[in-house]
Amino acid sequence: MNRPPYRHASYFPSTDSSQVGMDEMNLKLGMRRLIWLLLSLCLGYLATPASAAPAAVSCVPGIVPVLPLTQLLEDPSRALDFNEVAVLGDERFFGADTQAPSLAFTHSAIWLRFRLENGASAEVCRRWLTVGEPRLENLQVYLQREGRWETMRASSDHPLEQWAIAERQPRFLLEVEPGESIQVLVRVVSRSWMAINPRIWDGPALLEALSHSQLLDGLTLGVMLLVLPIGLVIALLTRFPLLLMNSLLLLFYFAVVVVVNGYLFYWPALLPWSREIVALLSACTFVTFLSYCFVLLRVRLLGAWLRPVFILYTLCGALILSWGAVGDFVWTRNLFILFRNMAYVLIPLAFAIALYRRVRLGWLAWFVSGLMLVQGVIEFTGHVENDVWLFGEDRLGLSSALFLAFLLICTLISGVVHARQRERKALDELTFLQQAENERLESQVQLRTRQLSDSLQARSALLARISHDLRTPLGSIIHYARELKQGPVAEQPERIERNARQQLELLDDLLEFSRSELQQIELSLQPGYLFGFLREIEEEGRYLAVRQHNRLQCVLADGLPVLVNADFRQLRRILINLLNNAAKYTRDGLILLKVESLPCPSGLFRLRFIVQDNGVGVPQDFREQLAKPFQRGSNTLTTKGFGLGLSIVSELLGQMGSELHVAENPQGGSIFSFELELESASEDEMEQFFLESHVVPTDGAERRIVLVDDVELTRTFLGDLLGGYGFDVQLASGGDEALDCLAAGPVDLLITDQIMPGMDGWALLREVRRCWPELPVLLYSASPARPGAGQQGLTFDGALLKPATTEELLARIERLCSESTLSPTS
Incomplete structure (x- = not known):
């Protein structure tokens, strides 16, 4: 109520007594009115509630905290709309400075009411309103202008196209005309952390804050992209479980931080699922952290009762957090805030038990346990708040992941130190x-x-074995020598040498072991190329077959392993004996050698070897006597032989854990088969990538060869071999690197493997045919050339199976280089 200014009587001069008396009366009346006015003001102040309307927010430059000037209202039913809230009296509201809100996670709707006025400026006041953290799920701002309301929305519950401003940090533009005052209502509904701190920003202040935030987030993101991949790669290469768990912990935690800070804004389809994603990622983070502590503190050595307690606590925490993805997120989060405090007791307790049991722990275990102990003391003795509303939930700023990055570096250092200690040990x-x-x-x-x-006592039986096993290679040598008389053949010297080497191997075996010791022979397992071995068996078997005018057909099934660990010397004896037996009792027929792959547990290959003929066959009553030496069927008495081959095969298979099966061929003849379980091998274990043989001098000067193989040992050995003959060899570990070498200058020959990660030999051949169509390409592979889908039209200029002889390899290279007339250009 406006009152006229009070004027004291002594301020006005007077000349008569009546005037003086009148002034004294007015003075008394004025004093009485002043006393009543003061009393009314005091009573009015006492009667006014503490939640009286605060002062309006003024349009001043910089940043204006709105919460001290804001009225707050909690709506548990979430049924009030802005029209109802706008007309509520001040007694329904409370101020943040008079009544601290008790909200951390809530189903209620929180209303904020304040006025924004522009009374001191002659220009339109343009300000930006931010309500709180980006994780708030439903923000609605209502502005009252000239009796009508304007509505603005933001956050994950609303489609991106409905946001007032499409930015990661939701904000709203407020415009106030000069001399105007507008009422602002803000409605917040969020089952995530209720982090509310409304502020009014002018343009420069907001731009500065955004720049600072983006700079900090960019630096943090750069550190994560540098540290996290390095940690994962080193953990996978070194198989260091602690480093792997720490890397996964950093990965999951950083993902949680990214989602909580609103970065799903750049993936709008996932915005409605922010809370569910946070729940699942939080569960993964919790499990990974407890697993990291389990390994770090060596809990498995700390007593039978602590392990299940640790595991049960981890599973319960993961279940609570995961339930937030499908159940009540508010309930699970409030429960987890209390549940996670047990970790501040459990981890130091495990550390104390380890010290009591004298379990050796590294410095990293001391560091993590001490950190958890200090954090637990701070948590239980007093909570330090650094924001307006902070209710037991982590701030989860993007930079908070830097500590886990530091912990990852510490784990890496610890792993290096531990590796050095293990190396010395x-x-x-x-x-x-x-x-x-x-x-x-x-x-x-x-x-x-x-x-x-002791073997000298079984000399007669030993001589019989020697005579039998030497017959086949000696017969081959005689056959090849006769062919040499008719005319030189390029492959005959090599075949004679190979058969002679087989004789030496047989002599070593048969002279070392007696008949009684054959049962105790130790198999010599060595890595070898399966297809190269089968190629040699096929060549020897073809010679054995043609002596009786037979044909040999070799069928290799798909899915055969390229390299296996096997006793190839004994396996050769088995297969040659079976092929010799089939060729001996078959005339003008077909002999079939089949190799099949059968299902087998991981890491092993089960191979079935089948030798089939259409000869005289094996009588049914004689099959039980096949394993006995010097036994022959009644239908084979007219054929030369001593009856030792199948007995040798049966004994060798028995030592390999297998047995020989005999069946009748429906087309006539017999089917012999056996199965072997062989371990897979790696080319890194190989000792021979080619076979040394006598070769004529080769001059590779001024000839450039690109050698492509994904195995470093193969590249090194072949590169040294070719370099020793004067070739200019460039080594490449993959197809892309080989293409770079081809584009760098003229090349006379490309030698490539077939199966390689990334770009395989066929994809490389396709690119070469497209860019350098006249460049010869030699395939040097452990398996036959098998084009994949869409590669049927491609062919290599030459192909060799590993391990080829140096004579064969250099001859093929010499021929292809002499045919090369192309100087590659890009």
Whole structure:
């Protein structure tokens, strides 16, 4: 109520007593009115509630915190609309400075009411309103202008096209005309953390804050992109579980931070699922962190009761967090805030038990346990708040992931130190093992000496075996020598040499072991190329077949392994004996050698070898006597032989854990088969990538060869071989690197493997045919050339199976280089 200004009587001069008396009366009346006015003001102040309407927010430059000037209202039913809230009296609201809100996670709707006025400026006041964290799910702002309301929306519950401003941090534009005052209502509904801190920004202040935030987030993101991939790659290469868990922990936590800070804005389809994604990623983070502590503190050594407690706590926490994705997120989050405090007790407790049991822990375990202990003390003794509303939930700023990045670096350092210690320990153990191996070799020599002495007692049986096993290679040598008389053949010397080497191997075997020791022979498993081995068997079997005018057909099934660990010497004896037996009792027929792959547990290959003929067959009553030496069927008495081949095969298969099966061929003849389980091998374990043989001098000067193979040992050995003959060899580990070498200058020959990661040999051949169509390409592979889908029209200029002889390899290279007339250009 406006009152006229009070004027004291002594301020006005007077000349008569009546005037003076009148002034005294007015003075008394004025004093009485002043007393009543003061009393009314005091009573009015006492009667006014503490939630009286605060002062309006003024349009001033910079940043204006709105919360101290804001009226707050909690709507548990979430049924009030802005029209109802706008007309509520001040007694229904409370101020943040008079009544601290008790909200962390809530189903209620929170209303904020304040006025924004522009009374001191002659220009339109343009300000930006931010309500709180980007994780708030439903923001609605209502502005009252001239009796009508304007509505603006933002956050994940609304489609992106309905947002007032399409930005990661929701904000709203407020415009106030000079002398105007507008009422602002803000409605917040969020089952995520209720992080409300409304602020009014002018343009420069908002731009500065955004620049600072983006700079900090960019630096954090750069650190994550540098540290996280390095940690994952090193963990996978070194198989260091602690580093892998720490890397996964950083990955999951950083993903949670990214989602919480609103970065799903750049993937609008996932915005409605923000809360569910946070729940699942939080569960993964919790499980990974507890698993990291489980390994770091070596809980498996700390007693039978602590392990299930640790595991049960981890599973319960993961279940609580995961339930937030399908159940009540508010309930699960409030429960987890209390549940996670147990970790501040469990982890230091495990560390204390480890010290009590004298379990050796690294410095990293001390660091993590001490950190958890300090954080637990702070959590239980007093909570330090650094924001307006902070209710037991982590801030989860993007930079908070930097600590886990630092922890990852510490884990990496710890792993390097641990690896060095293990290396020193391994060297000590190696020295001990070498001494033990020397002793074992001495005892083995003594054992072999006794066995050799005992083997002399079975000389007659041994001579019989020698005569049988030497017949086939000796017959081959005689056959090839006769062919040489008719005219030189390029492959005959090599075949004669190979058969002679087989004789030496048989002599080594048969002279070392007696008949009684054959049952105790130790198999010599070595890695080898399966297809190269089968190629040699096919060549020998073809010679055995043509002596009786037979044909040999070799069928190799798909899915055969390229390299296996096997005793190829004994396996050769088995297959040659079976093929020799089939060729001996078949005339003008077909002999079939089949190799099939059968299902087998991981890491092993089960192969079935089948030798089929259409000869005289094996009588049914004689099949049980096949394993006995010097036994022959009644239908084979007119054929030369001693009846030792199948007995040798049966004994060798028995030592390999297999057996020989005999069946009748429906077209006549017999089917012999057996199965072997072989381990897969790696080309890194190979000792021979080519076979040394006598070759004529080769001059590779001024000839450039690009050699492509994904195995480093293969590239090195072949590169050294070709470099020794004067070739200019460039090594490439993959197809892309080979194409770069081809584009760098003229090339005379490209040698490539077939199966390689990334770009395989066929894809490389396709690119070469497209860019350098006249460049010869030689396939040097462990398996036959098998084009894939869409590659049927491509062919290599030459193909060799590993391991080829140096004579064959250099001859093929010499021929292809002499045919090369192309100087590649891009």
